[in-house]
Amino acid sequence: MTQVLLVCGAAPARPVLEDALPALAAAGVSVLVCVQNPGHRRSFAGMPTAEPHILTRKRRQGLPAWRWSPVRIVAALEWRARLLLIRRAAPAPRLWLQASSDPWFRAAVQESQVIVAMDRHAVYTAWRANRLKGERRAFYGLPATLRHLAVNGGSAK
């Protein structure tokens, strides 16, 4: 079964989703969605996709219990430095910094055959994800994705 991962740096417009997502579902393509902002999930309400994932950073697991452990201190410093980096970054790299440290995103990239950047802020993240180990394709926008998968959506005639 083909799996497509949609990467959203902004709220996508409903019409393009209403056009493409049912067509993908009808063709047996499963669609995963990751969004940067919880508000962006609204666009996908009622769409044939899995529940959109909000990109989050997970703290490192398995750290020593002792509060003043050097390992724990280094991890905390790294965490704060990365937070600062994310806050100061431009929209496109910020999305990648968030996505690259999210285990859900990395697993979704490994399982997906196609990655789709839904807006220009998501282009860099989709491009970087496509360079991770594995065979897959990456496209900008749903019309090209539908063409690649030979699925007929209304706008892709």
Next chain:
Amino acid sequence: MSLANLDRSKGHGLKGYEMNGDDSKQRTPNAHAPNVHGSNAHGSKGHLLYLALGFPPAAKSCAYRMKEVANLAVERGWRVTVVNLDEEAWLREFGVDRSLAAQVHPSVRQVLLPLHRKDFDPDLQRYSWFRARHTARWLKIRRRIEKLPFPEPVWGLYRAPLERALERVHREDPVDLVMVSPAPYVTMAAAWRLHRRHGVPYVVDFRDGWSVDVIGGGEAFARDSPRGRWDSRVVRDASRCWFVNEPIKDFYADRYPDAADRLRVVRNGWDLHSAPAISSSDPGGEPGLRFTFLGNLKLPYPEFLNLVEAWKRARAADPALQEATLDFYGYIGASYASGANAYAKTIGEHASFGVRYHGPVPRAEVAKVYDESDALVLALPGGRFMTSGKVYEYMASGLPVVSVHAYEHGAADTLDGYPMWARPPGLDVDALEKAFVDAAAMARSATVRQRVAGRAHAERFERRRQLEPPISELEELVTQGRAR
């Protein structure tokens, strides 16, 4: 082949653009087949090279006019070669409409060039790090490079391959007349070069003109600017220049008085097969009126917001509109933004008010869309220089038309006298709301007689009627040229 490869092919003739090669394709069942008048290729009125980027199957509004020009020329005995971009180029932009391509006369020979817009490349595997990371900066630099060979963003780099393609066609089968249909305006440079090198006359079907700003009104660029110099030399040497309305022609006549006698108005028009049949019974006043916009949505965004707000208010104010829908058909945004731009978002947010987007419609199904509509929304940008091709089709439907454009507008001049026309005095929400309510009243009370009267008003704008006289004139041009 991408433009990057195009640059690499420099100095190797037409490498990558060989018309019989793998990259460039020719579509012709038989270039020397008898035409509809029974004359063969060598006995025809001449060889017309039609440089028409946007010819079918491109799903662009200019394709309807281009198709009809080529078909009519073939029917009148011309041997027609169309130079266009290949299908992949149009798939990257607005898409293709194969139902429109099926309407092209089989004797039209097509030379398809594999020139693809790099800025619309959807395959991220082909992106460099710089392009992926700094999309806006990459585009800015790209636009500067594009303007080096010809002062037109996006298309400037096409100059050399277009020139070579025209040269090659002329070498294979000498051309009697070139017709070029900008935009893109870089096509004019190719026609001009063939004229300078081989004396082949050319006609420019400007449609909207280049040096006139049809949206803002007035001059688009100065005469001594790079674009101005190109515009001036192309008009100076052209045998004829066609424009879609009188104001644009007058603008050019003022700007180039020496060329005034060679300028013509060749209006757009409506096609017989895209007009719906008018039913023989009056509408029964069913609930749920359907207001339809069909076309490429180019209305400025603030005015589009006014339109939607006016629709909401009209729906609340008029009980007859409570179940009504406002349906958008056609292209909203190109390439990766297709159906995904701010307009599409606004439509999606107003679904509960009956505002819906249905995507593009193949040409063969346009009549069906009109048939299912009760009133039409003519949403256009610009002013007196803008006519649009849609206005003729709207009139031919015989349905009530709501104007959503400036009061002084080229389309208004055309609609003047149309029996079912709601013309608001401005584009503010109150005026548009009243126009929707008026149009709803017209739609409910419209009779067959009124619709027939509407069609009769549009009769003189049937596309073939508009095109036949100027195409006849082309024959005289070539005959006179041969006599000299």
